[in-house]
Amino acid sequence: MVVLLDGATKRVVAGCEDGLYSLRGAVRVEVGGALAAGRGAGVGGVLAAGGRALLARGGALLHAGLLALGSALRRAPDLRAALPATLVPLPDSSPPHLLKGINSDSLDGPCAAVACGRRVFLLRYEAASSEFKIARSLTVDRPANSLLLTTKTLYIAGEKPLKLNLPSGALEAFGMEEPTIAAAAKKHSPPKAFLLIKEKPTEILLCYAECGVFVDENGKRTRNEDPKWSTAVYSWEFVNPFLYVIGDDKVTIVYLNDDAYRTPPCTCDTASLASTASECYLPEIFTLKLKEPVLLGTAPHGIIIRTKSESGYNVSIIEGMTAFRSVGASVESLATISDTRGSTTDLAQSPTDGTPQDISQESVEVTTGFLADIRKRARQLRNKHRKEQTPDDVIKEILTTEVDLKRTTNGRKSPATISEFDSDTESDDSEEKSESPKGPADLCAEMFTRQVRFQS
Incomplete structure (x- = not known):
C-alpha cells in the first residue's frame, strides 16, 4: 500500500x-x-x-x-x-x-x-x-533500489550508484572516488536509497545497509562523518530538516542542520575550547518505538507510516518538529544542536531503546531543549572570550610572529631576546631579558635595531 x-x-x-x-x-x-x-x-x-x-x-x-x-x-x-x-x-x-x-x-x-x-x-x-x-x-546492471530525479540529473541506485546528466548525458558511475562508496561497490553492497538533502548547493545522502555518505553533485564528500545504523533498517526518507530512519521496531528521527556530522573549525588559540579534528558535531536524535513500521509516503512536515496493532493496522503521520517539541526542545534550541560534539553515534545502539510501546507513546533520548540552551550559552561565552583582545594583545601577537620564537623549559613560547646580531651584548643582560617577556614597545625597538644593523 x-x-x-x-x-x-x-x-x-x-x-x-x-x-x-x-x-x-x-x-x-x-x-x-x-x-x-x-x-x-x-x-x-x-x-x-x-x-x-x-x-x-x-x-x-x-x-x-x-x-x-x-x-x-x-x-x-x-x-x-x-x-x-x-x-x-x-x-x-x-x-x-x-x-x-x-x-x-x-x-x-x-x-x-x-x-x-x-x-x-x-x-x-x-x-x-x-x-x-x-x-x-x-x-542498468540490476533492478534499481532507488531513483532520484532533479531538473538536471537522474541518480540510480543499481549495483553501484549511477548518475545521468540531463538531457543527453551518458550513464556513469557516481562517487567512486569516495573510499566508503568504492569499498561498498567492491563488496557488492548496493546502495539502498538516494535522498536529496539540499538543492543549492546540491547535497545528497547515499544510504547503504549500515551507514550513509553525504556527497555533492560530483560525488565528493560534504561531511566528515557518516551516519550509522543497524542492518535492521530498510527505509529512509528526508523531509527538511529531519531524516527519518525506519527499522523493524522503531523510527529514528535525526535533526540534520548544516553542522551535523561535520568537524568544527580548528583554532590555534590554546585557551579556546574548540574541538580537535577527531571530533564532530552530533545531531539531535529522537527514537519512537513502534511495531513493524512501514514507510508509505511523505507529508508536508513528516512521513506517513503503517504500524501493526492487535486489531489490524494503523496509518499515522510522524512529524519531526512535533516529536522534538514533545520533549521540550524549542525551535531555537534545535538551531543550536550543532554544539553537541563527540564520536559518531550508531543509531542501532541508541540509548533510547526500551520496551515496545504503542504508537501514542514515545521513547526518547534524554536530551532536552534545556541542555541545548546550556550548550548555546557556552558557545556564546567562548566567542566572547575570543573577541576580547586589547590592542596591545593584537600588536604583540603580530610582532611575535615576526621575531623568532624559542621554547622555554615549561613548553610555552616566548619572544626570543637574542639575535645573531646581538653577540656583542653582555650575557648577563641577555639572561635577564630572557626571563621577563617583552612588551610591544620593546619588540618594536628590537625589530627596528635589527633592520638598521642588517641594512648597514
Whole structure:
C-alpha cells in the first residue's frame, strides 16, 4: 500500500491491492471506459509529475489529471467516485516498481522516472497531445533500489550508484572516488536509497545497509562523518530538516542542520575550547518505538507510516518538529544542536531503546531543549572570550610572529631576546631579558635595531 499526501489536491490517496482509496472510500479507476477489478486493480504507486498523476496499477503505468483526482477523492461514497485514466505505453513487460517525479507544469525536460526491472525510463509530458513520451531509456546492471530525479540529473541506485546528466548525458558511475562508496561497490553492497538533502548547493545522502555518505553533485564528500545504523533498517526518507530512519521496531528521527556530522573549525588559540579534528558535531536524535513500521509516503512536515496493532493496522503521520517539541526542545534550541560534539553515534545502539510501546507513546533520548540552551550559552561565552583582545594583545601577537620564537623549559613560547646580531651584548643582560617577556614597545625597538644593523 502506498499513501500520497499531494500538495495540489490536499488529499490523502491510498493505493491498495484491490484498488485506489481516499479517506471517504473507494475510488474506481477507469481506463478507456472500462473498470478494472480483481487482482489487476491493485495500485502499487501514486505520484504527481508534470501537473499530472501517475499510477502504477496492475503491472501497467497510467496517468490522470490532478484536478480529476482531487475531485474523485472529495466525493462521498454514495456517489461512487471514478477516475478516468490513460495508459502510458512502455516497451517492457516488467511491471513498474519505482516512480519518481517532479510536479511542475513549466518543466521542459523529463518530469518522471519509472523503473521496470532493469530498465529505467525518463518520461516527458506533452500538453499538446496530453500524453507522456519516453525521453530516454536506460538499462542498468540490476533492478534499481532507488531513483532520484532533479531538473538536471537522474541518480540510480543499481549495483553501484549511477548518475545521468540531463538531457543527453551518458550513464556513469557516481562517487567512486569516495573510499566508503568504492569499498561498498567492491563488496557488492548496493546502495539502498538516494535522498536529496539540499538543492543549492546540491547535497545528497547515499544510504547503504549500515551507514550513509553525504556527497555533492560530483560525488565528493560534504561531511566528515557518516551516519550509522543497524542492518535492521530498510527505509529512509528526508523531509527538511529531519531524516527519518525506519527499522523493524522503531523510527529514528535525526535533526540534520548544516553542522551535523561535520568537524568544527580548528583554532590555534590554546585557551579556546574548540574541538580537535577527531571530533564532530552530533545531531539531535529522537527514537519512537513502534511495531513493524512501514514507510508509505511523505507529508508536508513528516512521513506517513503503517504500524501493526492487535486489531489490524494503523496509518499515522510522524512529524519531526512535533516529536522534538514533545520533549521540550524549542525551535531555537534545535538551531543550536550543532554544539553537541563527540564520536559518531550508531543509531542501532541508541540509548533510547526500551520496551515496545504503542504508537501514542514515545521513547526518547534524554536530551532536552534545556541542555541545548546550556550548550548555546557556552558557545556564546567562548566567542566572547575570543573577541576580547586589547590592542596591545593584537600588536604583540603580530610582532611575535615576526621575531623568532624559542621554547622555554615549561613548553610555552616566548619572544626570543637574542639575535645573531646581538653577540656583542653582555650575557648577563641577555639572561635577564630572557626571563621577563617583552612588551610591544620593546619588540618594536628590537625589530627596528635589527633592520638598521642588517641594512648597514
